[in-house]
Structure formats: C-alpha cells, structure tokens
Amino acid sequence: MPGETPLTGRIRPDRPPLDAVGYEQAGGYQALRKALGSLTPAEVTQQVRSSTLRGRGGAGFATGQKWSFVPMGEDAPRPRYLVVNADEMEPGTFKDRLLLEGDPHQMVEGAIIAAYAVQASVAYIFLRWAYRVAARRLEKAIAEAYERGYLGRNILGSGYDLDMHLHVSAGRYMCGEETGLLNALEGKRANPRSKPPYPQTSGLWGKPTVVNNVETLCCVPHIVNNGADWFKGLSRTPNGGTKLYGASGRVRRPGLWELPMGTPIRELLEEHAGGMREGYRFRGLLPGGASTDFLGEQHLDVAMDFDTVQKVGSRMGTGTMIILDDRSCPVGMTRNLTHFFAQESCGWCTPCWGGLRWCEQMLSEMEEGRGREEYLDRLAAHAGMLGPGHTYCALAPGAMEPLQSALTLFREDFERHIRERRCPWRSP
Ligand code: SF4
Numbered sequence: 001m002p003g004e005t006p007l008t009g010r011i012r013p014d015r016p017p018l019d020a021v022g023y024e025q026a027g028g029y030q031a032l033r034k035a036l037g038s039l040t041p042a043e044v045t046q047q048v049r050s051s052t053l054r055g056r057g058g059a060g061f062a063t064g065q066k067w068s069f070v071p072m073g074e075d076a077p078r079p080r081y082l083v084v085n086a087d088e089m090e091p092g093t094f095k096d097r098l099l100l101e102g103d104p105h106q107m108v109e110g111a112i113i114a115a116y117a118v119q120a121s122v123a124y125i126f127l128r129w130a131y132r133v134a135a136r137r138l139e140k141a142i143a144e145a146y147e148r149g150y151l152g153r154n155i156l157g158s159g160y161d162l163d164m165h166l167h168v169s170a171g172r173y174m175c176g177e178e179t180g181l182l183n184a185l186e187g188k189r190a191n192p193r194s195k196p197p198y199p200q201t202s203g204l205w206g207k208p209t210v211v212n213n214v215e216t217l218c219c220v221p222h223i224v225n226n227g228a229d230w231f232k233g234l235s236r237t238p239n240g241g242t243k244l245y246g247a248s249g250r251v252r253r254p255g256l257w258e259l260p261m262g263t264p265i266r267e268l269l270e271e272h273a274g275g276m277r278e279g280y281r282f283r284g285l286l287p288g289g290a291s292t293d294f295l296g297e298q299h300l301d302v303a304m305d306f307d308t309v310q311k312v313g314s315r316m317g318t319g320t321m322i323i324l325d326d327r328s329c330p331v332g333m334t335r336n337l338t339h340f341f342a343q344e345s346c347g348w349c350t351p352c353w354g355g356l357r358w359c360e361q362m363l364s365e366m367e368e369g370r371g372r373e374e375y376l377d378r379l380a381a382h383a384g385m386l387g388p389g390h391t392y393c394a395l396a397p398g399a400m401e402p403l404q405s406a407l408t409l410f411r412e413d414f415e416r417h418i419r420e421r422r423c424p425w426r427s428p
Helices: 021-026 030-038 041-050 065-069 097-100 104-117 132-147 178-185 214-226 228-233 265-272 306-311 329-344 350-365 374-385 396-411 409-422
Strands: 081-086 122-129 163-168 207-214 242-248 254-262 282-286 320-323
Touching: 021 104, 021 132, 030 214, 030 254, 041 065, 041 214, 041 228, 081 214, 081 306, 097 104, 097 132, 097 242, 097 374, 104 122, 104 132, 104 163, 104 207, 104 214, 122 132, 122 409, 132 163, 132 214, 132 350, 178 207, 178 242, 214 228, 214 374, 228 320, 242 265, 242 350, 242 396, 282 396, 329 350, 329 396, 329 409, 350 374, 350 409, 374 396, 374 409, 396 409
Parallel strands: 081 122, 081 207, 122 163, 242 320
Antiparallel strands: 242 254, 282 320
C-alpha cells in the first residue's frame, strides 16, 4: 500500500537503533527464518525478481536478475561471495547512512538472505571510511547476529553457513565502483576491472560474487515477508517499492524521506523539502547525486523513478537531489563537480585523467573572467570524448553528465561569463 515506510519504520532519531532482541520483537529476522526454513535459494531469487526490485546504488540493475547470473549447482565454482557496497561517497548522497546507523540489523538480515540466495559462504560489508557511527553499530549488530545464530555455522539449524566481515574503506570515490571495490578488498589499488567477466562469474579472488547496495538489501527482508506483489504495490509507477529520496541545497527543509517509488519531483521539493528558502528561486537540480544530468523547471512534474527520469534525459541515480538556486552560479557549480571528479579519477585511462583536468581548467578560467569563446565547443567536445564506451569505468561519463546538460540548460550563463569577462555571481 502506498504510504508504508518499511525501510525506515523502525528508525527513531531520538534513540539508538534496535538491538537484536528489539529488532526481533519488531518482526526482525522473521524473513530470514522463512527463507531458510521454507524457500530454496532459487525461490528467494525468483521472489526478488518478481518484485521488480532494482539496485538503489545508482545504476538500477534488476537485483533478482543479477543474482540469477551466479553459477549454481554441484560443479559451480566455490567459494561464492556477497559484498555489500556501503561506500556511499556520491556527493549529495546520504541515504545509506540513515539505514546503517538507524537500523543495522535490517541490512544484516537482508545481506544474509541475499547470501543464501546465491549460496555465498562469506559476506563483506565495504563501508565508507567516514561512517564511524555506522561502523560501530554494524560491528555490534554482526556480533549479536552471531550470538543469536543468524550467522556462523548451521544458521537456524538449516545447514547453511555464512560468515560476515566489516571492511572500512581507505577512502576513495573509486572504491564505490563495484570492480574497483573488489580490487580494494583484495588489498590492491582500486582501479576498475574490465567487464566481462562480470563479478557474478569472476569477482572477488576470481570467484562468483554479488555486489549489492545497502538500500537494495534493506528491501529484501520485506519482500520475503510480504511477497512480490506487496512490494510492487508500494510504488506509484511500474518500478516497484519505496525509495529513499533526499534533497540538499537552498530548500527550506533539506532531508531524506522514504516515499513511494515514482513520487513526482515537484511533490518532493514542495511538500517534503518545503519549497525554496525565502529569497531563492529554483533553477535546476541534479536528480541523483553529482554524476547525473541537470533537470530544469520543465521537468518538475516528472515521476522520480528509473525509467521516467531516463526518458527525459537524466538518471534517477541515488534519488538524492542537489538543488541549484538562482543565487548560485551554474558554471561555478559545474566547475566544483568537475574538480571533484578530476581529483577522484584513478588515472587508469587517458581521456579521464587528462580530459577532466582540461575541463576543470577551462571552467576555472571562465569563473575567473579568462574564458574564451572556443571553450564552449571544446567543453562540448570533451563531453563526447569522455562519454560512454571511451573509458574503463563510468566515472568519466558520469562526470560529463552535469557538464553537458549545464552547457545546454544554462548556456546563457556560460556565454555571460565569457562576454562580461567575469562571474556575474561574484561581487565586482
Ligand atoms: S574512467 Fe577514470 S576513474 Fe574510471 S578507470 Fe578510467 S581513469 Fe579510472
């Protein structure tokens, strides 16, 4: 039913998260009992597939389908691994933090069920280095799960074994890319790997591995408990479930809300974020973190889900919006984003490490009043050269999304910088 908040319903800002006993009293670990007691791994995968759950880390790949790519059966390679991608380093994104700090057992339970579905024997949680509170709470939750027989040997008498480890990242954006993350877990430099082979067949130490995002895994116990149709019914559009949406920028109430998937952007902004702050006007937004295309006023009635946002030329990404107002410079904002990506480029491919620095330099010169007319074409050309298919991973194409959309949506602002030989938003 729309209006339900399964992922955040147990989270209270005024108290620490539920311990294992409290979580059980609130219905926790029932889904794990059900999965291990009455469902085969294939049935769990099928249920998640039917639910239409798609990865909440940004890419939106179908979760059950991802699990189904793992080779199963007697002759399949072992061990198999489940990796939780909790390396939430996307600028403007803070949704997984709420789930990890607010209800760590929910994620632990979801990870155990996912591991069971692909018959993994070890699960790793790869956590952003700055999430120290989450690290403490996860450590406690994992220890409690071992004590109560949800982890370790012969879980709940089912014959299924699983160990779970928390790994705190050394702290680079690249570690959030799933194959860079696997390299980092193996103790190597976090360069992405070329695909194929995909991690489901050759991942951690060359063995089948599933990498899932925190919010994705938090959905899993609820799907097992309530069924695929219930999950689909939570949404306002065909992309099932609820979604943690966020807003940052000059809105009255920046924050995070669990709402039906497909909630329109206007409703998120006006009803939940309280509209723009006094004295500021809306100019645009990045719908799902720093590596998505800007949307403008004409897109405010778009439903925030994977398919609809893609149809209007952007991506829902993580669903945590960054709002641009009329008193902030779009060129300066684009320059800041490009600086971030240039800094975080791993340097593995030339178009990315060289191209991002060039783009940053041209944008900086525009901001400082030294921009030249030909920079507009050069920036557009870079956006093409760093686009999909030209680099090892999605960092460079992702970095180009705000730039190329800003060049279209805020063209006049770029031209003013060049014409007036200064940033119009800076005092003379
Ligand atoms: S696109 Fe950038 S971050 Fe990705 S592999 Fe190439 S250099 Fe590294």
